[in-house]
Amino acid sequence: MKKKLEIILIKLFQNRIIPKKFFNNTVFQDINFLDFLISIYEEGKAAISMREMHNIYKLTEQTHKIDGDIAEVGVYKGGSAKVIAEFKGDKKLHLFDTFEGMPEVDASIDKHKKGDFWDTSLDSVKSYLSNYKEIYFYKGYFPASLAGTNCHALNFSFVNLDVDIYESTKSSLEFFYGRVNRGGVILSHDYRSISCPGVKKAFDEFFLEKPEPIIELWDSQCLIVKM
């Protein structure tokens, strides 16, 4: 239902049914992106809102000039990864997920349960993103899935986190923060989600003693720009 509403909203804007004053920005003139976004919703791969997809799209483009690769932890069916893949240019995109649902959670903090988002697979996401080059998949529990890879030697320009729970957010920040180049961005879904309190807790703890402010976005995302 929520996904249908997003499509209806985009189409209302595209068809100029919503009053003109709402078009006084370039977001709704970006017809190519809106068409691309609708295709992801219609493919049934989108897990987040069009505003959040838009932020991922823009940050993918705006961090082109920063050296380094791109990573996403929390891929699920590949909806947000496809937005990054479409707009990443020649950059490498590293995708981390169990591809079989949420791992163990800390029930004293998290509201998700082990196995949520089970209805995906590595093969289906590989197939969904098969038209894109330089995509690397890491199946398994993050950070254990880093073992035996060359990821420790990499630097990043943009990292998108969408893992919903405390421990996964904490371990992602611990791994990526020191590897994001100056001016690069770490974006996270669910910092403001009532259903994912562990994400905010992990960010607030991690950045307490760090120079970067946590910038909150609409709907649920936050980002930091590496200093």
Ligand SMILES: C[S@@+](CC[C@H](N)C(=O)[O-])C[C@H]1O[C@@H](n2cnc3c(N)ncnc32)[C@H](O)[C@@H]1O
């Ligand atoms: C909300 S979904 C991601 C949605 C996706 N970013 C999108 O917008 O289409 C969250 C995903 O995080 C993954 N996840 C959470 N913690 C993880 C961990 N420690 N290691 C690997 N995957 C993890 C789950 O398997 C799940 O697929």
